[in-house]
Amino acid sequence: xxxxxxxxxxxxxxxxxxxxxxxxxxxxxxxxxxxxxxxxxxxxxxxxxxxxxxxxxx
Amino acid sequence: xxxxxxxxxxxxxxxxxxxxxxxxxxxxxxxxxxxxxxxxxxxxxxxxxxxxxxxxxxxxxxxxxxxxxxxxxxxxxxxxxxxxxxxxxxxxxxxxxxxxxxxxxxxxxxxxxxxxxxxxxxxxxxxxxxxxxxxxxxxxxxxxxxxxxxxxxxxxxxxxxxxxxxxxxxxxxxxxxxxxxxxxxxxxxxxxxxxxxxxxxxxxxxxxxxxxxxxxxxxxxxxxxxxxxxxxxxxxxxxxxxxxxxxxxxxxxxxxxxxxxxxxxxxxxxxxxxxxxxxxxxxxxxxxxxxxxxxxxxxxxxxxxxxxxxxxxxxxxxxxxxxxxxxxxxxxxxxxxxxxxxxxxxxxxxxxxxxxxxxxxxxxxxxxxxxxxxxxxxxxxxxxxxxxxxxxxxxxxxxxxxxxxxxxxxxxxxxxxxxxxxxxxxxxxxxxxxxxxxxxxxxxxxxxxxxxxxxxxxxxxxxxxxxxxxxxxxxxxxxxxxxxxxxxxxxxxxxxxxxxxxxxxxxxxxxxxxxxxxxxxxxxxxxxxxxxxxxxxxxxxxxxxxxxxxxxxxxxxxxxxxxxxxxxxxxxxxxxxxxxxxxxxxxxxxxxxxxxxxxxxxxxxxxxxxxxxxxxxxxxxxxxxxxxxxxxxxxxxxxxxxxxxxxxxxxxxxxxx
Numbered sequence: 219x220x221x222x223x224x225x226x227x228x229x230x231x232x233x234x235x236x237x238x239x240x241x242x243x244x245x246x247x248x249x250x251x252x253x254x255x256x257x258x259x260x261x262x263x264x265x266x267x268x269x270x271x272x273x274x275x276x
Numbered sequence: 277x278x279x280x281x282x283x284x285x286x287x288x289x290x291x292x293x294x295x296x297x298x299x300x301x302x303x304x305x306x307x308x309x310x311x312x313x314x315x316x317x318x319x320x321x322x323x324x325x326x327x328x329x330x331x332x333x334x335x336x337x338x339x340x341x342x343x344x345x346x347x348x349x350x351x352x353x354x355x356x357x358x359x360x361x362x363x364x365x366x367x368x369x370x371x372x373x374x375x376x377x378x379x380x381x382x383x384x385x386x387x388x389x390x391x392x393x394x395x396x397x398x399x400x401x402x403x404x405x406x407x408x409x410x411x412x413x414x415x416x417x418x419x420x421x422x423x424x425x426x427x428x429x430x431x432x433x434x435x436x437x438x439x440x441x442x443x444x445x446x447x448x449x450x451x452x453x454x455x456x457x458x459x460x461x462x463x464x465x466x467x468x469x470x471x472x473x474x475x476x477x478x479x480x481x482x483x484x485x486x487x488x489x490x491x492x493x494x495x496x497x498x499x500x501x502x503x504x505x506x507x508x509x510x511x512x513x514x515x516x517x518x519x520x521x522x523x524x525x526x527x528x529x530x531x532x533x534x535x536x537x538x539x540x541x542x543x544x545x546x547x548x549x550x551x552x553x554x555x556x557x558x559x560x561x562x563x564x565x566x567x568x569x570x571x572x573x574x575x576x577x578x579x580x581x582x583x584x585x586x587x588x589x590x591x592x593x594x595x596x597x598x599x600x601x602x603x604x605x606x607x608x609x610x611x612x613x614x615x616x617x618x619x620x621x622x623x624x625x626x627x628x629x630x631x632x633x634x635x636x637x638x639x640x641x642x643x644x645x646x647x648x649x650x651x652x653x654x655x656x657x658x659x660x661x662x663x664x665x666x667x668x669x670x671x672x673x674x675x676x677x678x679x680x681x682x683x684x685x686x687x688x689x690x691x692x693x694x695x696x697x698x699x700x701x702x703x704x705x706x707x708x709x710x711x712x713x714x715x716x717x718x719x720x721x722x723x724x725x726x727x728x729x730x731x732x733x734x735x736x737x738x739x740x741x742x743x744x745x746x747x748x749x750x751x752x753x754x755x756x757x758x759x760x761x762x763x764x765x766x767x768x769x770x771x772x773x774x775x776x777x778x779x780x781x782x783x784x785x786x787x788x789x790x791x792x793x794x795x796x797x798x799x800x801x802x803x804x805x806x807x808x809x810x811x812x813x814x815x816x817x818x819x820x821x822x823x824x825x826x827x828x829x830x831x832x833x834x835x836x837x838x839x840x841x842x843x844x845x846x847x848x849x850x851x852x853x854x855x856x857x858x859x860x861x862x863x864x865x866x867x868x869x870x871x872x873x874x875x876x877x878x879x880x881x882x883x884x885x886x887x888x889x890x891x892x893x894x895x896x897x898x899x900x901x902x903x904x905x906x907x908x909x910x911x912x913x914x915x916x917x918x919x920x921x922x923x924x925x926x927x928x929x930x931x932x933x
Contacts, residue, residue: 222852223775224434231771238767241760249764258441265448265757272753 244271278366278855279391280888281322285360288352289324289377290317291925302364304889304908308899309916314925315892318914319405319859322890325359325373326399328380332407348377351921365391394853401431403847407861411839416827419811426812429846430779435772442765449758456751463744470733470740485744494737500730515738522727528659530718533725538651539718542667543711545644546704556637557677557697560685563630564697567689576623577686583616627686634681641678645671655714662713666706673700773807779849780807786845793878794837794871801830803838814838832866837875840864848886858887865895872898876905 235246248267252259280302287295291314298305298318307315320330324347333346348354357377364370371386385392398404413425427436464483468476471493477486487509494515495505503519506512529535567573582599589598592607604612648671655664680696784805791803803816804823815823816830816838824830826838840863847858864872876898879889884907891908893899902908919925 223430223432223779223850227435227768227772227775228438230775231768234767234771235764238763241763241767245757245760245764253438253441258438261441261444261448264441265445265452268445268760269449269452269750269753269757272756 242271244268277391277394277853279389279395279853279857280364280855281857281890282362282364282370284318284321284325284362286317286321287358287360288349288354288356289321289359290314290347290349291919292317292321293349293351293922296925296927298914300888300890300912302888303912304884304902305891305912305914306899306902306908307890307892307914307916308896309894309925310918311894312919313894313916314919315894315914315916316861317925319861319890319892321359322361322857322859323399323405324380325361325375325383326396326404328375328383331402331405331410347380354378363392363395365389391853391856394851395856397431398847398851398853398856401850402429403851404857405859405861406840406843406863408836408863408865411836411843411863414842415814415835415839419808419813421811422814423807423811426846427776430776430850432772432776439765439768439772442761442768446758446761446765449754449761453751453754453758456747456754459747460744460751463740463747466740467737467744470737485741490737490741494734497730497734497737501727501734509741515734515741516731519731519734522731528717528721529654529657530660530714531721531723532654535651535654536718538647538654539711539714541647542644542651542707543715545647546708546711549640550644550699550704553637553640554699556633556640557681557699559633560630560637560681561694561697563626563633564685564689564692564694567626567630567686573623573626574689576620577627577689579616580620580623583613583620586613587617630686634685638678638681641674641681645674645678648674660714660717662710662717664710666703666710670700670703670707673703777807780805780812783842783845783849786849787842790841790845790878790882791838793882794841794875795834796874801834805842814842833864833868833871836864836866837871840875844883844887848883855886855888857890859890859892861892862894864898865893869897869901873901873905876901876907880905880907 232250235241235249236243245268248264248271252264252267281300282302283297283299285295285297286292296318307318309315316332320332324330330347348357355376355378358374360372360374362370362372368389371389371392373383373385373392375383383396395404402410414422417425461483464476464485467485467490471490475486475489475493476483478484491506491509494509498505498515498519501519501522506515506517509515512518567577586598590609590613592610594604594609595606596603597609648667652664652667652671655662676696677699680693683692685692787805788803795801801816801818803814803826805812805814807813814826816826816834818824818829821829826835830838840860844858864875867875879902883889889907891902899908899913903910903913914927916925916927
């Protein structure tokens with residue numbers, strides 16, 4: 219018998235994101251934190267929070 | 277973790293009019309009976325108990341069915357409708373669960389062990405109950421719909437919502453980046469319109485600002501305003517930094533547009549416009565001289581006010597002069613005054629002419645005196661070195677003339693000083709010289725309008741550049757955010773598909789294993805099931821002709837077996853419970869006897885340890901096969917004989933009250 223699929227996917231997703239060089243650690247941290255909230259967090263707040271971590275450089 | 281159904285009590289529910297009670301004791305059972313005898317009601321009652329719903333009453337083809345009307349028994353009070361079950365969890369005491377119809381969204385349970393919670397979750401996912409309709413939805417459908425169906429069984433809703441959110445975020449970030457790109461372009465265009473094409477460069481079709489060129493354009497304008505150049509546009513907080521606003525600068529009043537307009541007005545006056553006033557004054561003097569020479573007119577003028585006054589004081593009944601008290605016959609004094617008034621009309625037209633000419637001259641003189649007055653006030657500063665006294669003297673003379681024409685010239689023409697009704701010709705030469713000097717001084721000064729224009733451009737450039745920088749920053753931020761959200765989305769998709777792919781491989785293997793066990797001699801019907809980009813493909817070999825959709829060449833019986841094997845493969849893989857009830861409602865009715873017997877063997881050998889089967893069927897042969905293969909004990913066959921409106925379902929065996 220199998221266990222619930224969702225935790226398996228999320229656990230693997232977290233590991234893969236952290237090892238992905240094309241996404242910043244700040245974005246991963248913000249994304250996982252906000253998606254951990256009820257209803258996965260507010261879209262606009264999440265977007266602003268991630269955009270804020272992007273800095274001003276080109 | 278196991279859970280099993282021990283007993284079930286059904287009251288006023290569907291076909292059950294009063295109450296039926298069934299003892300399963302955690303074992304497999306068959307509910308048998310002819311069509312319409314109420315056997316499906318037993319399975320529906322279990323589904324209702326765990327979910328509050330009946331899947332057969334929902335979805336396509338159920339239009340017109342109302343839960344409020346069709347779940348309670350038609351002849352019973354809905355308040356009495358309820359289903360009660362007793363469940364047993366391994367190593368624990370059994371517990372009772374009740375769900376009434378009236379408050380059907382709430383289940384009452386003595387306890388809620390983890391296994392029971394998992395059972396309810398599985399029931400809500402669709403892993404509890406399989407009917408033939410549901411079976412066919414797994415087999416005969418499009419890959420996309422099959423995927424949706426299987427994903428629902430897998431309970432991937434939370435995953436789908438997370439995936440959709442990542443996609444939404446990528447789109448939102450991309451839109452924000454696009455909006456800021458438009459803002460960047462708008463402000464770049466504004467800068468270009470002011471500073472010229474050289475401040476913009478195109479790289480791969482995209483316009484970008486050339487900071488050095490913009491700095492040159494800013495410095496050009498700063499120089500025109502009288503300021504020092506800046507090293508770079510990033511070295512200052514604003515392009516006007518270190519400059520004084522033209523509005524605050526102590527500049528020469530001869531640079532002001534209003535002062536220059538007043539100079540022009542005075543020049544026009546001196547050069548010609550005064551001629552009209554001079555001619556008006558000539559006319560005035562001539563009229564006044566004529567009046568002075570006309571004694572009758574002078575008398576009339578002297579009496580004019582007296583006569584007018586008398587006409588207001590007397591009427592046709594007056595019999596005495598109000599001035600000298602001389603007696604008059606009634607009406608005669610009034611007539612006398614009217615005669616005098618008629619004689620005065622002759623002089624009135626001459627008076628009106630004089631008043632009109634004087635009025636016109638007065639307005640012109642008012643205007644030019646006002647102009648000179650404002651000019652003197654504006655120019656009386658240290659920045660103006662020109663001697664302004666000729667202007668002041670000229671103004672004084674003009675003011676004398678203005679006052680002369682402002683008086684009542686016709687009241688007593690003899691007292692009017694005619695010498696005051698001449699323009700000051702002797703001062704005009706000096707005035708002209710002064711105006712020439714002022715004009716030459718003004719011409720040598722920078723145009724104030726140019727300074728103000730340069731200042732305004734610097735302010736506009738500064739504002740547009742600030743907005744452009746903000747837009748560029750936001751554009752880059754959101755573009756990077758969009759890219760990272762897209763990376764996250766793709767990573768999530770790949771992760772989900774990998775995990776589901778692993779599960780799918782297991783399910784596919786199990787399905788193939790079960791199906792082969794049911795059809796041991798039909799290797800030519802080897803089925804495969806697999807996930808693709810568009811959905812879940814399901815195909816079956818047909819002898820040596822390759823793979824085909826399950827409903828293309830295979831019989832209904834084969835399709836039924838494929839569906840039930842797939843369901844059992846999914847249920848056994850996806851449920852965390854090691855043993856739990858599963859309801860099969862008439863699922864192999866198109867399957868022939870031989871294959872059904874084989875299927876019964878598979879149920880016994882492969883699944884009886886994992887599932888408590890509760891099977892509904894109208895087929896007595898299938899009942900016998902289930903009993904003979906040992907899937908169900910003979911005493912665990914619940915048999916309905918008929919259903920009548922007044923009695924409801926009629927049970928032949930295994931009914932326990």
